[in-house]
Amino acid sequence: MRRICLAVAVLCCTFVLSACNREPLPPLVARNVAITMPLPGRQMSAGYLSLTNNTDVDVNITAVTSDAFRDVQIHESTLTNGIARMRKIDSLLLPANSTVVLEGGGKHLMLMNPKARPNEAPPTHVSLTFLDGEETLLSVDASVATNVSTENP
Amino acid sequence: MKKIVITVLLGTALLAGVFVATKTSEPAPLRAARVLPVANPVAEFSLLDQFGENITSDVFRGQWDLVFFGFTHCPDICPMTLQTLSSAINTLAQNGATELPRIVLVSVDPERDTPDILRRYVEHFGDNNLGITGALTDIRSFASATGIFFEKTPENNGNYSVDHSAAVLAINPDGEFAALFGAPHVVANYVHDLPLLMKR
Numbered sequence: 001m002r003r004i005c006l007a008v009a010v011l012c013c014t015f016v017l018s019a020c021n022r023e024p025l026p027p028l029v030a031r032n033v034a035i036t037m038p039l040p041g042r043q044m045s046a047g048y049l050s051l052t053n054n055t056d057v058d059v060n061i062t063a064v065t066s067d068a069f070r071d072v073q074i075h076e077s078t079l080t081n082g083i084a085r086m087r088k089i090d091s092l093l094l095p096a097n098s099t100v101v102l103e104g105g106g107k108h109l110m111l112m113n114p115k116a117r118p119n120e121a122p123p124t125h126v127s128l129t130f131l132d133g134e135e136t137l138l139s140v141d142a143s144v145a146t147n148v149s150t151e152n153p
Numbered sequence: 154m155k156k157i158v159i160t161v162l163l164g165t166a167l168l169a170g171v172f173v174a175t176k177t178s179e180p181a182p183l184r185a186a187r188v189l190p191v192a193n194p195v196a197e198f199s200l201l202d203q204f205g206e207n208i209t210s211d212v213f214r215g216q217w218d219l220v221f222f223g224f225t226h227c228p229d230i231c232p233m234t235l236q237t238l239s240s241a242i243n244t245l246a247q248n249g250a251t252e253l254p255r256i257v258l259v260s261v262d263p264e265r266d267t268p269d270i271l272r273r274y275v276e277h278f279g280d281n282n283l284g285i286t287g288a289l290t291d292i293r294s295f296a297s298a299t300g301i302f303f304e305k306t307p308e309n310n311g312n313y314s315v316d317h318s319a320a321v322l323a324i325n326p327d328g329e330f331a332a333l334f335g336a337p338h339v340v341a342n343y344v345h346d347l348p349l350l351m352k353r
Contacts, residue, residue: 039225039232041273046228077229079336083302084230084319088309104233105337111228 025054028094028130033142037122038114047072047109047128049140050101053094059137061092061130068126070113077105181349185334185342188350192329196298200287203272212283213328217254217351219343220322222301224262224315225274231258234338238321239278241343248344252351254323259295260286261303261317299330323350 033049053059064072074089089107094100102108109128116122123144130138195210202208219238223231238256245253258275260266263286266274271284286292296303296318303317319336332350334343 038228039274039277041270042225042228044226044228046232075229079230079319082318082320082335083316084336085306085316086227086229086314087306104229108229 027055028053028059028138030128030130030138030140033128033140034145035109035111035126035128035142036145038111043114044110044112046104047111047126047142048102048104049109049142050099051092051094051130051138052099053096056096058096059094060132061094061137062090062133063131064109065129065131066111066126068115068123069111070115072112072128073110074102074107075110076107079105183346183349185339186323186332186346186350187335188332188353189330192325192327192331194327194329195324196295198291198295200285200291200295201268203268203275203284203286205268208285210328212285213324215326217252217326217347218257218283218322218324219254219334220257220259220299220324221320222259222261222296222303222317224260224317225266225270226262227314230319230336234319234321234336235275235278237338237340238343241340241347242279244340244344245347250348254347254351256282257324258282258284259292260284261292261296261315262305263287263289263292325351 029052031050031052033047035047036045038045051061061074064074066072074092075086076089077084077086079085088110092100092107100107111126114122125141125143128140128142129136130140195213197210199207199209202212221231221234221238223234225231235256235258242253242256256275256278258271260271266284266286268284268286271286275282275284293303299322301318301320301322303315305313305315307313319338321334321338322330323332323334325331331353334346
């Protein structure tokens with residue numbers, strides 16, 4: 001009986017210690033990042049990803065920069081009564097403890113003016129930095145996709 | 154009594170036969186394509202193809218065409234719609250289809266979409282695709298005749314976007330507007346509907 005109690009106590013301590021030592025979640029996480037390079041003759045392409053805010057406060061993304069593009073903006077496509085529209089968004093709100101998905105036919109990154117010269121091979125990886133004003137919120141390194149999902153508007 | 158039973162059985166068999174014949178002659182249901190009650194000849198136009206050559210509405214004769222009105226400065230809906238069409242056609246080809254439609258992009262932004270830009274763009278989505286551009290007034294006439302809307306929308310930095318109908322028009326080999334696919338565009342719907350549509 002004494003040995004059983006000792007074993008249970010050791011197990012309980014192990015669980016408590018492992019919980020204490022658990023790594024805290026990063027404040028912002030990017031997943032499923034899909035970046036395409038501009039089509040032939042074009043100077044812009046789209047970027048898609050999901051952004052998770054693991055904090056208890058809302059976060060605003062007001063700017064995005066990239067090592068591969070001179071200009072990155074956040075846009076939103078809408079489809080209303082069969083009409084497709086695309087508008088620039090000045091800031092992207094990530095509510096506390098939630099995920100916002102940037103996807104085809106919805107909010108997305110518009111990546112413009114690639115830095116690679118026309119005769120240079122396009123990059124295979126692209127880095128993106130998400131900012132709120134001057135504060136860097138998140139940096140992401142993503143491989144370039146050949147084609148993104150075609151299930152969309 | 155025996156005659157009555159035989160008559161009833163024969164009558165039932167006749168009705169069943171008519172019912173089955175009716176059902177098998179009805180076209181299979183389509184998932185997404187909306188077939189026009191009467192196919193309308195495409196209105197006459199004079200525009201440019203991706204090689205800068207003059208084309209008329211006769212360009213739609215001889216094959217099925219899937220026509221989308223978009224622009225090459227659009228990074229999201231337009232390339233993804235064209236990729237959906239391309240993927241569907243590739244799937245049909247892999248399934249052994251011998252008749253395949255052609256993808257046609259009509260630019261709603263002829264100011265920026267020159268023939269050369271259009272050529273490089275449509276080639277990305279497969280061989281034998283057609284790009285159409287030309288004078289804005291002529292494109293607008295063609296779009297209006299097919300019920301397609303588009304409008305230039307200025308942005309703050311001097312650039313502009315173009316709002317546009319997101320439908321895909323199906324034009325038959327007689328050059329007639331036969332059906333319409335509304336957005337959202339799904340590869341599986343095109344793979345299902347196109348063989349049925351092209352058989353009609």
